[in-house]
Amino acid sequence: MKASLKAQEQRLAYLMLLPPLLIVAAVVIFPVVANFWISFKPVGLADLRTPTPSVREPGNLDPAAGTVEVRYRLANRSGKLVIGDVVLRDTLAPGLTAPADTGPCAVAEEDLTCRWDDWAPRYSERLTLVFAAQPAFFEAGIDLEESEPEMTGNAENPMLSGGFTLDNYRRVLAQRDFVQVLGVTVVYTVFGTLGALILGLFAALLLNQEFRGRTLLRGLFLFPYVSPVIAVAFTWVFFLDPFSGVLNALGIHYGITETPLNFLGTESLTIDLFGLEFGFPLALATVIAFEAWRYFPLAFLFILARLQALPSDLYEAASMDGATPLQKFRFITLPQLVGILSILFMLRFIWTFNKFDDIFLMTGGAAGTRTLTVNVYEQGFALLNLGAGAAAAVITFGMLAVFMVLYFIGMPKEEVS
Amino acid sequence: MGAAFSPAVLLASAIIGALAAVLGVSVWSLLATMVGGQDATLPLGTALLAGALQAVVFVQVEAATRRVGVAYAAGVALGCVAFLLHPGPPIGLADGAAAGWGYGGMVASFAITGLMVRGAFDGLNLVEFHRVEIETIIIRLLRGFGIAFFTLSVAFPFYVMVVTSLKNQAELIANPLDLGIDFTRGFLTLTSSYWQVLTEFNFARYIGVSTLVSVSTMMITLALAIPGAYAVARLRFPGRIVLSQSILLIYLFPAIVLVLPLYAVFSQLGLRNSLIGLLIVYPATTLPVALYMLQGYFRGLPAELEEAGIIDGCSRWGVIMRITLPLSLPALASVGLYVFMIAWNEFLFAFMFLDDPRIFTLSRGVVSLNSSEVPRQYLMAGAVIVTVPIMALFLWFERYLVTGLTAGGVKG
Structure with missing residues (x-):
């Protein structure tokens, strides 16, 4: 009896867990595995499309001869795969008489059906059919493009067919600026994380005291984090614009700069400091500043919660002993924040490493801001090479896996619960 | 002296x-x-x-x-x-x-x-x-x-966003430093960018699409997460500990790594350029935090109440519906708002998946305003339109959302 109740409970549990686990497996776990597969496949973005005829050309109406030319431009856009059993179906305008020779096509009433066996990769064909028509047809002014042609064909799935190749990895690793991409990723991740944490710590210390308007400020400080990335990123882009942006206008107005600075378009700004010239990665610094600005609220929220849980008797005792405010911070507050700070550092480090939207929206990866994640997009979608994009994604994921392992080794054990 | x-x-x-x-x-x-x-x-x-x-x-x-x-x-x-x-x-x-x-x-x-x-x-x-x-x-x-x-x-930055959306092209070019609002222009002239964006750029429609997507994501996530979280919190089964500890690991996966295979597969299945596709992806990305938060909350509820319910003849489902859920309203509000916010703000999948302007979400719609042919004040008006609802929600339910943010602590 007891055993069967137990089994029943288990069954119920699995039943309840199945739907969420399935959807997570399909949308999160499967793609990660699929990336490995695709990264060894020679697939381009165009291979995803099934062959389609280009829009029917406007045909050629010749009322004098009483003929109507219907044209299709057909192509197998795939560069690698053969398409078999190609069928084109279309509805013809009423009132046309089919010619004797319709080539691969058959006309039954107003339905046009054309069949081919195999189309080689990159095969293309122009199909022209000349129909006869009565003068009334031309007077009616019929639009030949009215019906959408429909095209079907059997092709092997490019994801499943073809051999395996290492070309994708070669392409990504041999990329001229791959080392730079790695460097940019590290700098962006480290400084973005530190920036957000330090700002968050500072903001939390500011609001860890009762004063009027404190609740209001706490809400305000969360604004960058809760607003849609698209809105704040475009606002920053507009704000920093070299021509119509407020910041540059202010700089020039107060004589701080002579010429407008292209914050998001300058890879290296030459700075002359006491005769020492060095290049400053302005665009990268700007996206790092954005990252810190947008994500400090998260650190702020966690650190503030921790600060408010600190027992006040320690501070009272310290005051009795004559500790100064900075000493209290250094010897009481800071040691108790180490746990939350290190957890936040690990989490933000991984999330910043994963970040794509922010840089993509601000610079698109130009001007020395291309991180690994932006590189995935660049390879897969901008350069239309799905396989190389997947290879870049695998490399990104590999580095992330290393961080995760470090994360679980390094995470303070008492905070796990 | x-x-x-x-x-x-x-x-x-x-x-x-x-x-x-x-x-x-x-x-x-x-x-x-x-x-x-x-x-x-x-x-x-x-x-x-x-x-x-x-x-x-x-x-x-x-x-x-x-x-x-x-x-x-x-x-x-x-x-x-x-x-x-x-x-x-x-x-x-x-x-x-x-x-x-x-x-x-x-x-x-x-x-x-x-x-x-x-x-x-x-x-x-x-x-x-x-x-x-x-x-x-x-x-x-x-x-x-x-x-x-x-x-x-x-x-x-938020002030700049709002003020710019209330300007016209001539004012923007004349003096980029003037961030005052000229109230003498009258309400309709002042907000003309908004009317343009809402009507000509179809944002009225996008508001509807975004609301539909976000609310549906919230419902689907809750519907899937409630039983799952209950199972993890209350039922004994092998793998329970592993599951409750590893569920948040999902959150460490980068979206850009997921987007590429999903793009390929969804394209081939015909799901890519559709809201259905989004409604498969969004709940999957919000489920881990929803599960994590809800199971934590369920665990904190007194088990005696549920046992009493079972003794009185309720089934498990009856217990969940009549006892657990009514007691968990604050947690449900937190999770729901949090999920709504993620879905509303989501950019990457909407950007990659949606090509058809009729089913753009607001985020995707704002991208289409980012063109050299569209005046900047329209872009900023679009940004305000996508931000205001989430801000209103945030200010209204700040307590719940802050709970959601700290418990999940994540937004990618």
């Missing part, structure tokens, strides 16, 4: 006064330039001197008279007088309406400087001026500047 203060006190007050005045005068000059549309200068050197003088006078008079009000007034007066020594009218504004910004602004900014100085010295023992006092002053100073810094740097 003349309390004998140590040089340290005088130095400290001079420094505090100088910094406070720099802050006050900078804000004043920025406001005059950007809100008032004036051609204001920023004489920082004079501000430093005037502020230092003001603070020293304040401290001395306060010590001599023991009357804070008198000391404050004297300090402000002297600060103004000292500032007027700078050649020309205050921050270069003298004529007509500008004089208000000039002289009025000067009095206001030195009055505020005075308040800052007063606040910095409040309740401190100036006769015995030791490390504790110095550090207290430094901390108060940092606090003041910190609050000013954070408030300005957070609020300013």
